[in-house]
Amino acid sequence: MFKVSACxxxxxxxxxxxxxxxxxxYKYALRLDREEYPAVLVYEYDSSSTRNYLxxxxxxxxxxxxxxxxxxxxxxxxxxxxxxxEFTTLSFPGATIHRSVSELSRLH
Numbered sequence: 482m483f484k485v486s487a488c489x490x491x492x493x494x495x496x497x498x499x500x501x502x503x504x505x506x507y508k509y510a511l512r513l514d515r516e517e518y519p520a521v522l523v524y525e526y527d528s529s530s531t532r533n534y535l536x537x538x539x540x541x542x543x544x545x546x547x548x549x550x551x552x553x554x555x556x557x558x559x560x561x562x563x564x565x566x567e568f569t570t571l572s573f574p575g576a577t578i579h580r581s582v583s584e585l586s587r588l589h
Contacts, residue, residue, distance in 0.1 A: 510552035
């Protein structure tokens with residue numbers, strides 16, 4: 482299902498990774514498992530098939546339909562980045578999205 486990241490840096494160990502393209506399909510988003518992984522590291526591929534890490538989603542509490550809230554939050558953050566925007570923290574019901582370019586760039 483998800484690959485456990487071996488990234489050190491200050492993000493988190495035991496974190497799940499997911500390609501942003503998989504989150505576009507709501508059925509795939511329903512397979513997210515917050516019990517096994519406390520956070521999700523979201524990435525996209527660049528033109529050379531290298532992972533470009535975008536942001537981390539950390540769960541704060543359990544809400545009904547939290548998988549779909551996570552999906553919508555990730556797609557909103559991704560849209561913001563694609564429009565040339567930047568952020569460090571975005572808060573959504575039950576989840577917080579963090580982006581630290583300096584930390585994410587060390588994961589490559």
